[in-house]
Amino acid sequence: MNTWHNLLDELNHTYHTGLTRPVSWRKQQLQQLRQFLVEQEAPLLEALRTDLGKHPSEARLTELQFLLTDIKHTLKHINRWAKPRKVGTPMLAWPAKSELVPEPLGTVLILGAWNYPVQLLLAPLIAAIAAGNCAIIKPSEHASEVATVIARHLPDYLDSAAFKIVTGDVQVSAELTQLPFDHIFYTGGENAARSILAAAAPNLTPVTLELGGKSPAVVMADCDLAVTARRIVWGKFLNAGQTCIAPDYLLVESSVQDQLINALKRAITEFYGDEPQHSDDYGRIIHSQHHQRLVGLLEGQTIAFGGDSSGKDNYLAPTLVTNVAADHPLMTDEIFGPILPIVPIDSANQAIEIINAKPKPLALYAFSKNQRTLSQFTRHIAAGNVCYNDTLMFMLNDEMPFGGVGRSGMGRYHGKFGFDTFSHLKPVMTRRFILDVALRYPPYSKLKDKLLSWFS
Incomplete structure (x- = not known):
């Protein structure tokens, strides 16, 4: 624990020197981060292939290119975001100027996730850098190859006085979250989130939680079924279903359920072939424990398509399931894998009732x-x-911001919303010495009360 205390003290010292305050320095660090993504593309893609079986095209789209676009957008707008923001001033305070001054929070902790181990670690870092913070970042230990590449190469690009990379298991994360950071940003599961909130509470450390939940997709009979099926299959089975905003279950108008299932089957075959296990485009489950959990969820279920699995390479086929009981874990717990329960509905109102009976989802999809x-x-x-x-x-x-509500998360980021998450918008009012109206000063009177209510 003393090691992490010393690391935090070192970064706090750097922050108080003012190193991170100039926007020019922040831009330079963002440009260095961009250079890291460009120059280390090959080892990052190879690590993503090893950890998750991601095809290089999928990895570029969802990890590296996503980040490069985020950096480009941030560099374009950071000058405006960092400027004081003028706000109105009530008449009683005239003459005065009121503004919100964006101020860095200080030293922050960013805990990455394993399912998109590059994007979900570095996207919050982009926002933290833009806002002028120091940071400790910890890659997920479950995506170990990616963590190794980041720990080995990223320090060569970023200012080591302001940014530190820490690797290790869940115990390291637990020790870090007990420290008095100025903010903690966590992406992951609900159970770990509770532990992080408990660890942060003694220091009153503010926390952003990007979690998950059961994100529904509602399919109405009037939609284009072929297009709908392709888009659902892509969103669900990308990264072998290990996406926090993937459709977790389908609510389908019963009149088109059979047609939709057939369209889903065709789309799966079109994307991944007759044997997805041999497709370079289809990923793998992160580790054997998660694989065993997912396979166990299929026991006793009506499998309309897929269901094949192999423990040797943590493979689980894109799987469609019907006739699922409402109280089965497939319908109560976040699946986080390539299993898609399909539930018939009679109307949009019934879909709303089913969705609202569950905790608020991270994402909602509907096709109509x-x-x-x-x-x-x-x-x-x-x-x-x-x-x-x-x-x-x-x-x-x-x-647009990204973030959950209720049990699917708290706080938001991306673009300006990320900048604001890692900033304190400090209210500053500056008054002049002229027109020192005495109405607010004692002794009070009914006339002063009347005049004050008029000016307020």
């Missing part, structure tokens, strides 16, 4: 050509993020 139906979902379902007639694609929009 009827704007009234989609608006009904927007009005009546609370979700961290919503995407209609597609899956996952909202993540590409740098102008």
Whole structure:
């Protein structure tokens, strides 16, 4: 523990020297991070292939290119984000100027996740750098090859006085979260999130939690079934289903359930062939423990498609399941794998009732050509993020925040929203010495009360 205390003290000292304050320094660090992603692309792609079986094209799209776009967007807008933001001033305080001054939080801790081990570690770091913070970042130990590449090469690019990479198991994470950081940013599961909140509580350390949950996809009969099926299959089975915003279960109007299942089968075969285990485009489950859990969920279930598995390489086929009991773990717990339960519904209202009976999801998907139906979902379902007639694609929009609500997470980031998460927007009012109106000073009177209520 003393080692981590010393590391935090070192970074706090760096922060108080003012090194991270100039926007020019922040830009230079972001450019260095971009250089790391470009120059170390090959070892990163190889590590992602080893850890998760990710095809290089998928890894580029969802990990490296995502980050490069985020850096480009941040570099373009950081000057404006870092400027004081003028706000109005009430008449009673005239003459005065009021503004919100973005101020770095200090030294922050970023705990990455294993399912997108590059993106989910470095995207929060982009925001932390842009806001002017020092940081300790810890890659997930489960994506060990990626953690090795990052720990070996990233220090060659970033300022070592301001940024430290720590590797290790869950015990290391537990020790780090007990330290008095100025902010902790965690991406991962609900159980670990509870431990992190408990560890942060004695220091009153603010925490951002990017979690998950059961994200539903509702398919109405009036949608384009072929397009819908392709988009669901892509969003669900990308990274072998190990995506926090992947559709976790389908609610399908019963009149088109059979048609949709057939369209889903065709899309799976189109994407991954007749034998997905031999497809270079299909990933693997992160480790044997998670693989065994997923295979166990299929015991006794009605498998409409897939279900094949192999413990040798942690393979589980894209799998469609029907006739799932409402109280089965497939319908109560986050699956986080390539298993898609399909549940028939009679109406949009029934879908809303089913979704609202569960904790608020991280993402909501619905497919329909009827704007009234989609608006009904927007009005009546609370979700961290919503995407209609597609899956996952909202993540590409740098102008929109990403984050959960309720048990799917707290706090948000991406673009300006990430900058603000790692900033304190310090309110500053500057008054002038002229017009020192005495109405607010004692002795008070009914006339002063009347005048003050008029000016307020």
